[in-house]
Amino acid sequence: MKRICPGCGSVFECNGLSCWCSGIKIKREKINMLSLISDSCFCPDCLRKLI
Structure with missing residues (x-):
């Protein structure tokens, strides 16, 4: 499924x-x-930055 990163x-x-x-x-x-930031998934790059 295609998603749009909220980040x-x-x-x-x-x-x-x-x-x-x-x-x-x-x-x-x-x-x-x-x-708390978003109820959607983050892309690989943004998720790595956030964690």
Whole structure:
């Protein structure tokens, strides 16, 4: 599924439970912070910057 990153506006692919981000370790506190910023997925570049 195509998504638009809320951080930079780029279009990227999201594959749900088998998505590229499932292999990234993110602390619970960071997940909570990200959910306050947006209820959408971030692109790989923005997610790496935010964590």
